[in-house]
Amino acid sequence: MGRSPSSDDSNLKKGPWTPEEDQKLIDYINKNGCGSWRALPKLAGLNRCGKSCRLRWTNYLRPDIKRGKFSEDEERLIINLHSVLGNKWSRIATHLPGRTDNEIKNFWNTHIRKKLLQMGIDPTTHKPRTDLNHLLSLSQLLFAPQISNLISLNSLDTALKLQADHAAQLAKIQLLLQIINTNTLLPNIDSTAAAAALLRSQNLQPFDAQASGISNNQTPLPPSNSSAINENSKAYFDMRNKSLSGSSDVEAGNSLPALVSESPETCTNDNNQGETQANTNDSSIFEAWQKFMDDEPSGTYWKDVLDLTPSSPSPVSW
DNA sequence: AAAAGGGTCAACCGCAACCGC
DNA sequence: AGCGGTTGCGGTTGACCCTTT
Structure with missing residues (x-):
């Protein structure tokens, strides 16, 4: 392995470049081109290592560099x-x-x-966050209605209360999905089918589901209404949507991953088969959830959700 | 007005890939 | 094939600037 050129000569200058050094580098490259970066500093009269010169040129001095804010x-x-x-x-x-x-x-x-x-999106995976801190912030949202009820005694604006309720609802759903997706508590549950069932039970609009991180579709849906989470997530999906339709230079085969990956059951090669399996899994999902809820001493919210029996599941699409 | 804290970004460091001998 | 030199890349650092206290 070649040694680092900058590590063997302590006499070489480091740190910020002066305008004089910049000018020397520009003059030399304009006259002679880049050539060998190792040899360049000496030839250009610079007391820098080649690596430093290359970096300065490629990141700062190159004439085709666009500076300023990102659009x-x-x-x-x-x-x-x-x-x-x-x-x-x-x-x-x-x-x-x-x-x-x-x-x-x-x-x-x-x-x-x-x-x-x-926005509650993991910047590494581009999926809804599952870390503890984020879940804690979600748990704060869960209590938003109770807090707003208290404040409403002192004439809180009705719209604010609605927003708090809405945020709490989204938080609940996102929390549920994150629990499912972590696959630790309920490893056998099909998250997509569970999400669909949850949606049915809550009469939620398609975008509400997406704001909560529920998606089995590669193409995000158009945004709808308000609340902090909703707006943030809306912006994210909007961004990705625009970019999807506008950018054609990403190499083929690199389609964007879903924000929440599909469960193994629905990711079969045969689409119909996957769909059928998701539907037939509906009842077992609810059985598992029912058991989960039965174990929960005061899970009234989840009970309310799940007590809407899935006897005649209507197809949900988003 | 000064200190502290946080944000930004140019530059550095170490590693790995590449290339020529 | 193996070795040494060079280049490119991604992570990290630290100086500078701005905002807050």
């Missing part, structure tokens, strides 16, 4: 590409002319990552 389109594209490629910054950068891998990496770590976390 919304670029942001959408980065999120989409990241969901397909992961932390392959250089590969992502090839889809954004004028942007460097370093710039995209920084933008991801400082902006997008945080944004996704706030």
Whole structure:
């Protein structure tokens, strides 16, 4: 393995580049091209290692570099590409002319990552978060109606209360789905079918399901209404939707993964077979849930949900 | 006004892939 | 095939700047 060129010479300058150094590098490359980065510093009269020169040129001095804020389109594209490629910054950068891998990496770590976390989406997997902190924040939402009831005695705006109720409902569903998806408590449950049954029982709109992280469809649905979670998730799906329809330069075969992966039962090669299996699993799902709820001392909410018997399941599509 | 804390981003480091001998 | 040199990549660091207290 070749030794690092910068590690063997302590006399070489490190740290921020001065305008004079920049000018020397630009002048040299304009005259002679890049050539060998190892030889370049000496030839250009720079007391830097070749690696440092290459980095300075590719990330900062190159004439075709686009500087300034990332546009919304670029942001959408980065999120989409990241969901397909992961932390392959250089590969992502090839889809954004004028942007460097370093710039995209920084933008991801400082902006997008945080944004996704706030939306309740894991920036690594692009799926709803399952970490403890997030579940704790969901649990806070669960109590939103009770809190708003207390405040409503002091004339809380009705719209705010509705929003709190709605947020709590979404939190419940997301929590349920996360429990199912972690496959620790109920390993045999088909999450997609369970979600469908839950939707039926709650008379939820399709987007409400998506805001909660329920999806068995590659293409997100159009957004609908309000509440903090709803708006955030809506923005995320909207972003990915736009990018899906607008970006054709992602290599074939790299279709975007579903936010919540399909359960093994529904991921068969034969689509019909998968669908049938999901339907026939409906009753066993409810049996399992019923048992789960029976074990829960005060799970009245979940009981309410599940007591709506699945005797005549209507097809749910979203 | 000053200190503390947090955010941003250029630059560095170490590793791995690539290439030529 | 094996070795050494070079380049590219991704993670991390630290200086600088802005905001908050």
